[in-house]
Amino acid sequence: MEWYVSMPKIELHAHLNGSIRDSTLLELARDLGEKGAIVFSDVEGVILKNDRSLSEVFKLFDVIHILTTDHKTVTRISKEVIEDFAADNVVYLELRTTPKRNDSKGMSKRSYIEAVLEGIRSVNLVEVDLSHKLNMDTSACAHAMNDVCDGTGSKKIYVRLLLSIDRRETAEAAMETVKLALEMRDLGVVGIDLSGNPAVGEWLTFLPALEFARKQGLPITLHCGEVPNPDEIRAMLDFLPRRIGHACCFGDDESKLLKKLKIPVEICLTSNIRTETIASVDVHHFADLYESNHPLILCTDDAGVFSTSLSAEYMLASSTFGLGKTEMFQLAEKAIEFIFACDEVKRN
Numbered sequence: 162m163e164w165y166v167s168m169p170k171i172e173l174h175a176h177l178n179g180s181i182r183d184s185t186l187l188e189l190a191r192d193l194g195e196k197g198a199i200v201f202s203d204v205e206g207v208i209l210k211n212d213r214s215l216s217e218v219f220k221l222f223d224v225i226h227i228l229t230t231d232h233k234t235v236t237r238i239s240k241e242v243i244e245d246f247a248a249d250n251v252v253y254l255e256l257r258t259t260p261k262r263n264d265s266k267g268m269s270k271r272s273y274i275e276a277v278l279e280g281i282r283s284v285n286l287v288e289v290d291l292s293h294k295l296n297m298d299t300s301a302c303a304h305a306m307n308d309v310c311d312g313t314g315s316k317k318i319y320v321r322l323l324l325s326i327d328r329r330e331t332a333e334a335a336m337e338t339v340k341l342a343l344e345m346r347d348l349g350v351v352g353i354d355l356s357g358n359p360a361v362g363e364w365l366t367f368l369p370a371l372e373f374a375r376k377q378g379l380p381i382t383l384h385c386g387e388v389p390n391p392d393e394i395r396a397m398l399d400f401l402p403r404r405i406g407h408a409c410c411f412g413d414d415e416s417k418l419l420k421k422l423k424i425p426v427e428i429c430l431t432s433n434i435r436t437e438t439i440a441s442v443d444v445h446h447f448a449d450l451y452e453s454n455h456p457l458i459l460c461t462d463d464a465g466v467f468s469t470s471l472s473a474e475y476m477l478a479s480s481t482f483g484l485g486k487t488e489m490f491q492l493a494e495k496a497i498e499f500i501f502a503c504d505e506v507k508r509n
């Protein structure tokens with residue numbers, strides 16, 4: 162495990178509210194319990210439960226969202242999540258979250274993301290690069306890169322945001338999210354994600370917003386095939402997103418199409434096993450995609466909810482599929498190609 166932690170890693174599929182420490186969730190629940198807003202013992206059991214079906218996971222997210230509704234808490238969890246990924250030696254993180262409007266807390270989608278950004282900026286255990294530094298002159302930039310290369314620089318994590326559209330949302334709310342992402346591009350937002358309970362909603366509802374995003378040059382990743390739905394899977398692949406997440410319930414035809422189109426897949430082993438989307442890790446489609454040399458990236462999905470870390474995901478892939486350190490290092494390195502940030506960040 163030590164070796165997997167020491168390896169620099171890239172995380173491209175991590176949901177903010179799924180990556181919260183259990184200790185923080187319990188503390189927030191205790192506070193709300195004392196205020197009489199929830200019954201702590203009920204929520205405690207839900208937070209600490211380990212095995213959940215996919216539909217139970219979405220019930221848990223509803224509970225988590227009750228605990229994280231105000232700006233201060235959103236800022237706190239964002240800071241802690243970055244600290245945790247940095248401690249696991251993640252050097253580039255694309256963190257995704259659904260901008261939430263909550264009138265009772267005076268929260269708009271914009272102020273929610275501003276609270277997330279404030280949390281990221283307040284990290285001081287590690288240097289955080291949150292957006293392209295246009296004001297850095299060439300020699301300063303070269304100097305900074307040398308520091309990183311020769312190991313004398315301080316520990317650093319690049320963080321970029323993806324704004325998620327939740328499948329429960331309306332077409333208008335999705336468009337609002339895309340417009341917000343465009344307005345916040347200089348602040349560290351690099352793309353759009355479509356996620357949420359796959360049994361809810363119609364992805365076509367979001368097509369106008371997704372097409373608009375693409376027209377404006379915003380890269381898109383889609384949760385695709387978390388449940389069997391061949392028509393939706395085919396339509397999503399035909400849309401040619403820059404990446405997809407999961408790709409669990411693909412039939413032969415969909416697999417063939419995926420491989421032909423070479424769309425990179427964000428693989429979340431523990432999440433898929435815990436939610437029983439895949440029966441067991443040894444039959445996970447990672448093996449088939451890896452053997453086919455298909456572009457893929459190991460990711461955590463919800464490190465808090467599934468009690469995992471990116472190092473643990475690498476170790477699990479290595480031990481299950483018999484891959485050595487060289488192969489695991491190459492897999493981690495290859496992920497650079499699939500990040501949504503600019504070429505300069507890729508080079509760094």
Ligand code: 6MZ
Pocket residue numbers: 176177178179218222257258259325327328356357358359384387432436462463
């Ligand atoms: C689909 C998921 C997910 O956005 O509030 N989310 N969507 N499949 C999954 N597999 C288990 N895990 C998380 O983070 C929580 C939200 O991320 C999405 C859901 O919409 C969930 O409500 P944020 O930060």
